[in-house]
Structures are given as C-alpha cells and as structure tokens.
Amino acid sequence: MSFRKIDIDAYDEDVLLEGELCEPDPRDPTQVLSDAKQKQAAVRSTLAKGDIPGALGIALDSIPYGPNVDEAKNLTLQTVVSILNSTKSSEINNVVKALSQDAQDTLMKYLYKGMGMPGWGDVSGSVLLGWHEKLTEVAGTGCIVRVMTDRRTV
Template identity: 55%
Template sequence: MSWRRIDIDQYDEDAYTEDEILSEFDTGLSPEQVISSTQTRSTDVRNLLTKGDLNNALIRALEEPPYGRQVESAKAESTKTVTEVLNLFRASDIAQVIKSLSHEQQDILMKYLYAGMGKPEQFNSSVLLTWHEKLTEVAGNGCIVRVMTDKRTVF
C-alpha cells in the first residue's frame, strides 16, 4: 500500500467526520423542502428572464443557496440556474452588474463560478472565466479567499 493512500485520520480519535463538520450548516429544512425551494427559485428566475430583467434574475438566483448535506440535486439545479443567467449578460455589462451586488452576493456568485468551472463539460468555461475576472477586479482577492475557506459549498 502506498503511503499516499493511507487515511491517517482513521487513527486519530479527535478527528472530525464530514457529518460533524457540515451539521452546523444544516438549515433545519428537509432535503425535499430545500429541493422545492430551489425549484421555486428557478421558476422565478425564468419568469424574470422572460421579462428581460437580467439584474433581478441574477439577484434572485443568488438568494438562499442550498447549503448542507444530502441536497446535491438542489445544488446542481441552483448552479445550472445561476450559469444560465450569467450566459445571458453581455461582457460589457458584467462589471456594472457585479458592482450592484452586495459583498455577500458577490461571495455566493464566486462559489457558483467555481462550481461551474468544476464541471467544464456542463458549463461554458469561457463565460465563467470572464465573470471570474470581472468579479475579482471588483471584489478583490478577498472574495476568493472567503470562498475557499468557507465550508458551506454550493457544489
């Protein structure tokens, strides 16, 4: 057995399990409720998109991200919804839209960008990289650090 494949945490009595770490981020909602909320939000976003209200569609898509365990389908649906909205913006409008977002919304957007970049076969990486570049210009490197150190993920 290679030393790189040995799970040394199995020998540590004080090691935290993933369930212990993530349990503090549970919303108290059942996975079914989270999925239902995500589907409702996706419908709201699509309605706003049909009206041509891209800014409010993005803001609505970034509301209440599905954190926690056992909500992978809700996380996938949320990521899909956000990336669909991002694809509709013109490159010249991106910086202005990002400036209109709060710091918390910018951090959530960065989480979705990383979630999308983690699945290049599903999402357009060039669009996501453009958004990442503009978001980093506006929000700074602190946004990246906050997202990387946050245990609440959207992917």
C-alpha cells in the same frame, strides 16, 4: 494483509466529518429541492423581463448547502449558469456591482463549482473566466479568500 482492511479512521478521535465542519441546512431536503425549483421558475420569468441583476439576486438568495441536498445544489448551479450564459460580457460589470458582498461571494462559489466540473458542464470556460475576472475587479481578492475558507460548499 488483513491489516489493510481495517478502517483506522473509525478509531481516530480527531477525524472531522463534513457535518461537523459547518451547520447543515436547517431546511428539510425535500423543502430545499422545492425552494430550488421555485427559484428556477422565478429566475426564468425575471430573465424574460431582461432583469439580469434581479434574476441573479434571486438565484443567489438562501442557497442550498450541506449534505443530502445534492439535487437542489445541481439545480441551483444550472440556474446560475443559465443566467451567466444569457448575460452580455459588456453588462457583467454592472450586474456584479449591483450584488451585495454576500451575493458576490456566493457567485464566486458557483464560478469555482462550474470550473471544477468535468468538461465545464454546460458552460464554456470563457464565460466563467470572464465573470471571474469582472467579479475579482469589483469584489477584490478578499472575495476569493472568503470563498476558499468558507466550509459551506455549494
């Protein structure tokens, strides 16, 4: 029975670690969290002005990725979800069209992250699925493929 306690991955040269799959965020984890908090404040003020595309552009710019930045990732997810919740379904198409291809791909990552949360977090499934439908119409299925193959997770 002692053989079951051996960590065979320690002896396997072919095991890939998360840090080897993609470059980690070059910023310090405290800097990443500080940036996420500043972006959240900027998004709130932009949303107060009614500029949803601008708010989403701010939230999707220089997102946190890699290990050791989980708090910043969660804060950014909450920020993006607040934008999605405050957008009327009739405006989604124009908002998505205003985003660059990179921002569209990043938005798709956050949609999948929200869908993967137990109980969908603090957003309803219909909101995420509505955004997913409109984003796929505008960005095409290539957006989904790029998100699924990108190693930088949000």
